[in-house]
Amino acid sequence: MSSESELTEPSSDEYEIEPAQEDSKKRKPKPSSTYTIKNSLKQPTTASYPTDWLAKQMKSGDIKVDPEYQRNVVWSDAKQSKLIDSILRNFYVPPVLFCISEDSSGNQTRICIDGKQRLTSIRRFLDGLIPHKDGKLSLYFKQADGTKAVRLLPEPLRKQFRNKTLVCIEYRDLSPIHEREMFQRVQLGMALTTGEQLQSFDGPMAQFAHKMHSELFDNAHIETPMCLAIERGRGFQNLIQIIACIARLPEYTHATHIQQTKLLQCQGMSTEKIKEIQHKSERALRLLKTIATNSELCSVAFSLPPRVSRNSPVEFCFSVLLIAMRMDNPGTGPKQLAEAIGEMRAAMRAVHVDMRSNSAVSGSFWNYITGAHHETPQPGPSSQSTSATPSMKKLKINAPPTPQSPTRSNRPEPSKPLTDTKPRPKAMPRSESSAQFQSIFSTPNAGPSQAL
Incomplete structure (x- = not known):
C-alpha cells in the first residue's frame, strides 16, 4: 500500500462555478439616469434691514403686508410686546419672507409672504401704540396722538431699537401661484x-x-x-x-x-x-x-x-x-x-x-x-x-307625547291615593x-x- 493517499489532489477546476446561463428573455438594465429637480425657484437672497427702515417702507407702501391670501392681525398686544422685548434683548427672531417685484420704472415693491405679525408689531411699537414691558413697567417708544401721558423708553434705547436689524429672505419675480404656495408652506406661529x-x-x-x-x-x-x-x-x-x-x-x-x-x-x-x-x-x-x-x-x-x-x-x-x-x-x-x-x-x-x-x-x-x-x-x-x-x-x-287617560285595563291600582289626579293641561307653545x-x-x- 502506498503511503500516499489514493485520493488525488482536488483540481482547482473542480471548484470553479460555471457562470449561469443568462435568460435571453431577461431585459437588459436601462442605463441609470441622473435625478434632477424640476420647477425649482430662483435662489433667494438674504438681507438685514433696520426696524426703522422697515416701518417707513410699510408706511410708504413699498412693503405690502396685506396681500389677499394674508390673514388679519391676530397677535394680541401682549404677544406683540413680547416680540419687542425679544428684539431689544437680542433674542432670536425668525426671518421675514419677501417677494420682490419691480415695475417698468425700476421701483421695487416687497410683498410680505411671512412675517406680517412681526412687522406689524414693530410698526405699532414705533407709533407708540404698544409698550415694551419689563415686569410691571411699561415703556413706550413715543406718546401716540390723543393718548394720555405715558412713560417713554430712554433715548439711547430708542436709538438702539431703530438700528436693530431683522433678517429678511427675498425672492424675486415669483409667479402668483408660487407666491401663494410659498405662503402655505412657510406659515409660522399661530396656525x-x-x-x-x-x-x-x-x-x-x-x-x-x-x-x-x-x-x-x-x-x-x-x-x-x-x-x-x-x-x-x-x-x-x-x-x-x-x-x-x-x-x-x-x-x-x-x-x-x-x-x-x-x-x-x-x-x-x-x-x-x-x-x-x-x-x-x-x-x-x-x-x-x-x-x-x-x-x-x-x-x-x-x-x-x-x-x-x-x-x-x-x-x-x-x-x-x-x-x-x-x-x-x-x-x-x-x-x-x-x-x-x-x-x-x-x-x-x-x-x-x-x-x-x-x-x-x-x-x-x-x-x-x-x-x-x-x-x-x-x-x-x-x-x-x-x-x-x-x-x-x-x-x-x-x-312631544300627549297625556292619555288611563283605561280600565291599564289603570294602575295604587296602594295609596295618588297625589296628583287632575288631568294635565294641553301643552302650549313656549x-x-x-x-x-x-x-x-x-x-x-x-x-x-x-x-x-
Missing part, C-alpha cells in the same frame, strides 16, 4: 384657520369670492347690522360655503372642506358654468346687501331673539339660499325676501335651540325653503328632531315664535313661504 387657508387660493372663483368679500364686508360692513362673526377668515369661509351651495341648486348638498377647495380650484367646471355660478351668487349676495344696509328691512330679517348675541353661519348661508331660490318669483323684492328670511329664522329657532351647521338643522332650513315642512307634524324639542340627510324629502320632527312655527307647520295650505 391658520380654515377660512385663512381658503383665502390663499387663486383662480376665477377665488378672485370672485375676494371681490364679494370686499363689497360686503370691507365696504358695506354688513357684518355689523347682521351681527356676524367674520374675523380670521370666517366671512370668506361663509361666502365659499354659500357659493358652493348655490352651484348645486336646485338641489342642496352640504359643501365639505374638500368640495369648497375643489370649487376654488374650479375642478371639472367649464368657463360657462363658472360664469353662471358667479352671476347667480352675485345677484343673491347683492340682494342680501340691500336688505342688510336698510335698517328697516334688516330688523325684519335679522333681528335677534333674547339672550342671543349674533346670527349663526348657518342662518347666514340659508338666508342667501332662500334669496337665490325665490328672487326670480313674480312680485318678489327685497321687502318680501326680508319678511321670508325673518319668518324662516323664527321658525327654525323655535325648533332648534342650537343653531349649528349639522344635518338636522340644515335639513330643517332646506325643507322650509322648499315647502316640505307643510307635511310635518307639530315640532318637538331640538334634541328629538332627526334628519336622514340634508337633502331629505321630509322633515321628521317627533312631537314663545310667540314657537306658536308661529306650530301654525306654519300644522297648516298644509297656508304659510308665509307659499306667498312667494
